[in-house]
Amino acid sequence: MPDSGYPWPIQTSRLDNGLRVVVSEDxxxxxxxxxxWYDVGSRHEPAGQTGFAHLxxxxxxxxxxxxxxxxxxxxxxxxxxxxxxxxxxxxxxYFETVPAEHLELALWLEADRMGGLVPALTQETLDNQRDVxxxxxxxxxxxxxxxxxxxxxxxxxxxPGHPYHxxxxxxxxxxxAADLATFQAFHQTYYAPNNAVLTVVGDATAxxxxxxxxxxxxxxPARDDIPPAPDGRSVPATGQTAVESVSADVPxxxxxxxxRSYPFGSPGYNVITVLATILxxxxxxxLYQRLADGERIAQPDLVGAYGVDLAHAPxxxxxxxxxxxxxxxxxxxxGLADVVDELATVPVTAAELDRAKALLSTGWWRxxxxxxxxxxxxxxxxxxFGDPARIAEQLPALLAVTAEQIxxxxxxxxxxxxxxxxxxxxxxx
Numbered sequence: 001m002p003d004s005g006y007p008w009p010i011q012t013s014r015l016d017n018g019l020r021v022v023v024s025e026d027x028x029x030x031x032x033x034x035x036x037w038y039d040v041g042s043r044h045e046p047a048g049q050t051g052f053a054h055l056x057x058x059x060x061x062x063x064x065x066x067x068x069x070x071x072x073x074x075x076x077x078x079x080x081x082x083x084x085x086x087x088x089x090x091x092x093x094y095f096e097t098v099p100a101e102h103l104e105l106a107l108w109l110e111a112d113r114m115g116g117l118v119p120a121l122t123q124e125t126l127d128n129q130r131d132v133x134x135x136x137x138x139x140x141x142x143x144x145x146x147x148x149x150x151x152x153x154x155x156x157x158x159x160p161g162h163p164y165h166x167x168x169x170x171x172x173x174x175x176x177a178a179d180l181a182t183f184q185a186f187h188q189t190y191y192a193p194n195n196a197v198l199t200v201v202g203d204a205t206a207x208x209x210x211x212x213x214x215x216x217x218x219x220x221p222a223r224d225d226i227p228p229a230p231d232g233r234s235v236p237a238t239g240q241t242a243v244e245s246v247s248a249d250v251p252x253x254x255x256x257x258x259x260r261s262y263p264f265g266s267p268g269y270n271v272i273t274v275l276a277t278i279l280x281x282x283x284x285x286x287l288y289q290r291l292a293d294g295e296r297i298a299q300p301d302l303v304g305a306y307g308v309d310l311a312h313a314p315x316x317x318x319x320x321x322x323x324x325x326x327x328x329x330x331x332x333x334x335g336l337a338d339v340v341d342e343l344a345t346v347p348v349t350a351a352e353l354d355r356a357k358a359l360l361s362t363g364w365w366r367x368x369x370x371x372x373x374x375x376x377x378x379x380x381x382x383x384x385f386g387d388p389a390r391i392a393e394q395l396p397a398l399l400a401v402t403a404e405q406i407x408x409x410x411x412x413x414x415x416x417x418x419x420x421x422x423x424x425x426x427x428x429x
Contacts, residue, residue: 005395018194032202043163051170065116192223253329260314280305
């Protein structure tokens with residue numbers, strides 16, 4: 001295994017308008033991944049504008065000055081490529097992977113919608129995509145069992161006014177209330193070259209990418225007054241447990257236990273990542289061994305733990321379990337809490353630590369095995385930490401975590417406010 005967590009070259013440049021360009025050349029296959037990270041997510045949304053960043057994830061595929069509605073997707077797919085976009089509290093990113101000879105097409109398309117979406121945005125397009133988002137909310141959050149758990153956990157973990165208090169799907173009332181001019185102003189504020197990172201990974205030289213980036217993005221004006229996101233790094237402890245019980249159309253009781261930990265990218269969060277793997281990843285984890293295989297109170301495929309990689313506030317650590325038939329929510333919640341709390345009192349064994357690091361190593365190299373996976377990570381480290389080379393430090397940092405650090409982090413994090421969210425089948429409530 002390479003000593004570095006990223007054994008490929010990284011070269012960077014910055015255009016006069018502030019656009020940061022990152023290139024990692026890899027001649028293994030004639031393909032390139034283009035990834036554009038915008039430093040705008042739900043944490044940037046002002047009061048009354050929740051859901052805007054996510055809505056623009058949809059609107060950015062609906063045409064720009066020189067590209068007709070839906071044509072962006074047709075041109076990429078017609079060239080043998082694939083594309084998508086995602087939004088989270090910290091950022092929005094747009095990405096495509098294409099045969100290397102179509103790199104210029106991909107860059108032109110991204111530049112056209114960065115600088116040319118607002119003039120092409122119509123009331124009809126806005127109304128249509130608002131309806132798409134409403135349907136997405138119904139399909140992903142409201143009409144599936146346990147689907148609104150994330151919507152419920154965030155307000156319990158973060159107080160009103162905190163940038164992580166609301167989910168990226170946002171408020172349908174906010175989306176309905178805003179007019180076209182408000183949406184246009186939001187785009188003009190945040191979707192600027194000096195608020196973005198363009199990453200290209202694959203079969204292209206850095207000099208060619210820099211030249212093409214300047215050709216297509218160089219004339220776009222910078223935005224000098226981009227408002228910073230609210231500061232969410234400090235979350236005052238209440239000293240109380242937040243408890244919510246939901247009666248819903250679910251097949252079995254499910255319990256979530258959540259705590260605020262440390263920001264993604266910090267040494268503390270590296271420890272939490274290993275801790276969460278020991279607690280809830282796979283059949284060798286403590287939750288599986290105890291609740292699914294041992295006491296047999298949790299369904300084997302529905303028990304786990306994970307950290308949520310949020311970089312600008314104490315990030316969530318979440319453990320969850322779903323009851324086997326005949327097991328009460330109270331019994332499940334007690335068992336889940338016992339295993340979580342033992343992280344601070346029952347030392348991690350060498351075998352547990354080795355297993356967790358092996359799983360994390362496999363997951364890291366799996367993501368880096370594709371050009372699109374690498375492009376996304378390089379965009380992240382540049383946007384959130386200002387240096388794509390920090391990517392090489394991530395895996396070594398995880399592999400350096402000790403059992404003592406895990407015990408200390410568990411004692412610290414589990415002493416903070418606990419959130420317990422329980423789902424009960426309607427017929428048993």
